Amino acid sequence: MAMDGRETRALLPKLKKTVVLVGMMGAGKSAVGRALATQLHVPFRDSDTEIEKAANMSIAEIFARDGEPFFRRKESQVIARLLEARPAVLSTGGGAYMAEENRRLITEKGVAVWLDADLPVLWGRVRHKDSRPLLRTPDPQATLAELFARRVPVYALADVAVKSEQGLSVEAMARRVVDTLLTRPDVLEEEKS
Numbered sequence: 001m002a003m004d005g006r007e008t009r010a011l012l013p014k015l016k017k018t019v020v021l022v023g024m025m026g027a028g029k030s031a032v033g034r035a036l037a038t039q040l041h042v043p044f045r046d047s048d049t050e051i052e053k054a055a056n057m058s059i060a061e062i063f064a065r066d067g068e069p070f071f072r073r074k075e076s077q078v079i080a081r082l083l084e085a086r087p088a089v090l091s092t093g094g095g096a097y098m099a100e101e102n103r104r105l106i107t108e109k110g111v112a113v114w115l116d117a118d119l120p121v122l123w124g125r126v127r128h129k130d131s132r133p134l135l136r137t138p139d140p141q142a143t144l145a146e147l148f149a150r151r152v153p154v155y156a157l158a159d160v161a162v163k164s165e166q167g168l169s170v171e172a173m174a175r176r177v178v179d180t181l182l183t184r185p186d187v188l189e190e191e192k193s
């Protein structure tokens with residue numbers, strides 16, 4: 001009880017399931033995921049980073065040396081492993097949610113959250129970086145548009161969608177994810193401390 005008689009109680013968000021961020025390259029799975037984990041006081045994991053660490057190679061090098069099917073197998077293994085750990089934030093690679101088996105496992109063990117950004121916003125975020133092997137084509141903007149058209153109907157299968165817009169900061173987007181998850185008490189609940 002506070003001095004003025006009002007009850008003061010800090011509300012702590014309690015995460016019950018791993019939040020698995022899915023969506024296009026540039027949606028902010030890695031950037032927002034890190035901020036979200038900080039806000040929720042839980043560990044942050046990124047399947048791309050885990051694969052890079054295990055192989056001691058960049059994603060681009062793995063694609064070039066071992067090919068995309070090899071990368072996708074590693075990605076599924078890493079996601080399955082990380083879903084066994086205590087509730088955390090897990091950012092996936094942009095293509096991970098395309099595999100039916102990954103989708104099934106993510107929704108069984110965690111909750112799939114789609115960071116939904118429009119194509120011009122995504123292009124604005126990825127155009128200056130050449131770290132994404134799938135965009136190393138003669139016309140990366142057209143390639144991104146093709147991937148977007150093919151993938152959006154699949155991302156829309158996610159358990160939860162959160163819209164991202166131009167001009168919204170990474171922190172604000174993470175807070176938007178928290179607010180959305182608070183409508184799902186099976187995933188996130190505020191508990192009295």
Ligand SMILES: Nc1ncnc2c1ncn2[C@@H]1O[C@H](COP(=O)(O)OP(=O)(O)OP(=O)(O)O)[C@@H](O)[C@H]1O
Nearest residue numbers: 025026027028029030031093094125168169170173
């Ligand atoms: N509101 C926002 N939401 C997400 N990202 C933002 C936002 N504002 C700025 N950004 C920037 O856009 C970039 C998003 O890239 P990020 O690597 O997080 O995407 P990703 O979804 O992890 O992509 P990939 O599938 O290639 O791993 C980052 O540099 C981030 O700082």
Ligand SMILES: O=C(O)C1=C[C@@H](O)[C@@H](O)[C@H](O)C1
Nearest residue numbers: 025048059093094095132133
């Ligand atoms: O969208 C994709 O398929 C990819 C996104 C990145 O996160 C990496 O996983 C890789 O560059 C492939």
Ligand SMILES: [Mg+2]
Nearest residue numbers: 029030048091
């Ligand atoms: Mg990422």
